[in-house]
Structures are given as C-alpha cells and as structure tokens.
Amino acid sequence: MALVALELAVRSGLIPANLLPAPSQIVDTLRDLGAQGLLGHIAASTARVAAGFAAGAVLAVLLGAAVGLSRHVEALLDPTFQALRAIPSLAWVPLLLLWLGIDEAPKITLIAIGAFFPVYMGVASGIRGVDRKLIEVARLYRLSSYALTKRVLLPAALPAILTGLRNGLSLAWMFMVAAELIAASKGLGYLLSDGRETSRADIVLAAIALLAILGKISDSLMAVIEQRSLAWRDSYA
Numbered sequence: 001m002a003l004v005a006l007e008l009a010v011r012s013g014l015i016p017a018n019l020l021p022a023p024s025q026i027v028d029t030l031r032d033l034g035a036q037g038l039l040g041h042i043a044a045s046t047a048r049v050a051a052g053f054a055a056g057a058v059l060a061v062l063l064g065a066a067v068g069l070s071r072h073v074e075a076l077l078d079p080t081f082q083a084l085r086a087i088p089s090l091a092w093v094p095l096l097l098l099w100l101g102i103d104e105a106p107k108i109t110l111i112a113i114g115a116f117f118p119v120y121m122g123v124a125s126g127i128r129g130v131d132r133k134l135i136e137v138a139r140l141y142r143l144s145s146y147a148l149t150k151r152v153l154l155p156a157a158l159p160a161i162l163t164g165l166r167n168g169l170s171l172a173w174m175f176m177v178a179a180e181l182i183a184a185s186k187g188l189g190y191l192l193s194d195g196r197e198t199s200r201a202d203i204v205l206a207a208i209a210l211l212a213i214l215g216k217i218s219d220s221l222m223a224v225i226e227q228r229s230l231a232w233r234d235s236y237a
Contacts, residue, residue, distance in 0.1 A: 021202040026209065029202040033191070042210065044186040045176055048104070049218075052111025052179070053172040057165060060116045064123025064164075068157070069149075078124070085117045089178045097182060107179035114175030115168040122164015126157030159233070162226040169222055173215045188214075 003023045009015045010022035017025070030038070063081075067074045092113060096106035130153055138152045180189025188207045195203030 019201060025202050026206050029206045041186050041188055041191055045188045048107055048111055049172045049176050052108045053115045053169055056112035056115030057119045057168055060119035061123050064120040068124040068127025089175050102183040106182050110179040111172050111175045115172040118167035118171055119164045122160045126160025127153055130156040166222045169218055
C-alpha cells in the first residue's frame with residue numbers, strides 16, 4: 001500500500017521524482033544495472049562481507065572466550081576493547097589506508113572490525129552470565145576443564161553467542177558500505193557513491209534496496225542456524 005501511494009504521489013507531482021523516484025523507476029534502474037554488471041557488484045560486496053565477518057567473528061570468539069573465562073585476561077583486554085568499540089567506522093578509514101593501501105585488505109579489515117565487537121560482547125557476556133550453580137554442580141561431578149566447557153559453559157552461553165553473531169553479521173553489512181568508500185570500483189557501496197556523485201537518487205535507492213534484501217537473507221540464514229542450534233532449549237516462543 002505504501003509503495004502504491006508513493007508511486008501515485010510521484011506521478012502526480014506531489015513528490016519531486018529527482019529526489020524520491022517512484023518504485024517503478026527504481027525497478028527499471030535495477031533492470032538497467034543488471035544489464036551493466038549488477039551481479040558483479042553484488043558478488044564483490046558479498047565476498048567482502050563473508051571474508052570480513054569470518055575473520056572478525058573467529059577472532060572475537062577466541063578473545064571473548066578468554067575474557068569470559070579469565071578475570072585476569074578481562075582486566076588486561078576488556079577496557080581497551082570497550083574504548084575501541086566507541087570509535088565510529090569512518091574514523092578507521094584514513095588509518096587503514098595508511099597502513100594497508102587501497103586494495104582489498106583495508107576493506108576486509110574494516111568489515112572485520114565492525115563484526116568483531118558484537119560477537120566479542122556476546123561471547124564474553126554469555127560465558128560470564130552462566131549460572132554459578134551449574135558450575136558448582138559440574139565440579140561436584142568432578143568434570144575436567146574441557147568437559148566443563150563443552151557440557152556446561154558452551155550450551156549455557158550459546159544463546160548469547162548466537163545473538164552476538166547475528167548482530168555482528170548485520171554490522172558487517174553496515175561497515176561494508178564504509179569499506180567500499182576506500183577506492184572501490186565494484187560493490188553496492190560503490191553504487192551508492194556513484195549515485196550520489198551523479199545525482200541519481202534512483203541508483204542510490206536501488207543500492208539501498210539491495211542492501212536491505214541481502215542483509216535480510218543473511219540474517220534469516222543466521223536465524224535458521226540459531227533455531228536449530230537451540231532446538232534443545234525449552235523457552236518461551
């Protein structure tokens with residue numbers, strides 16, 4: 001209904017078409033972009049998000065587990081991570097350009113930074129939030145450290161960890177747009193920049209629509225993984 005109302009408002013002249021194109025014009029723009037290599041832009045952005053998210057998530061799981069399991073490691077690392085977490089994404093761009101140049105490395109690194117902090121917070125808080133009584137019972141049964149981690153800590157912390165992974169994936173897509181401002185010649189972030197420079201609102205909105213679709217698809221896949229991984233949990237639905 002909202003799309004129909006917007007279409008009618010633009011066609012009747014109530015809304016300037018150069019500022020907010022009609023949905024039909026955005027569909028036509030997507031069709032034109034498809035003939036000009038849109039799939040290449042989608043593939044480039046998706047590959048960057050996948051690589052950056054994988055790198056950031058793996059590092060976050062390892063460091064988050066270390067912080068969650070050890071108060072000494074927490075005192076050593078957590079204050080620094082909390083300070084770094086407050087830095088806006090664009091503030092990293094000039095530093096990464098100086099350090100890594102203008103190839104793929106700074107783009108993937110920036111995406112990894114965006115994915116790192118939500119996953120790190122989910123892992124660390126999930127482990128710290130495990131009920132003390134569960135650990136005491138495990139110790140009564142003389143479980144080894146490995147068995148305690150596998151049978152108690154990991155299952156109890158898994159909901160928070162998976163939530164952190166979903167949030168990290170969402171932020172990876174957001175940071176991808178900033179990453180593709182680093183001298184990119186392909187990608188949805190490049191299309192956003194190109195649409196802005198050429199004053200093509202239809203290209204900008206088409207890129208935004210594709211980002212929303214891709215983000216929703218990836219989040220839905222993570223939701224399926226979360227649902228299957230937590231099928232054992234008897235919780236309110």
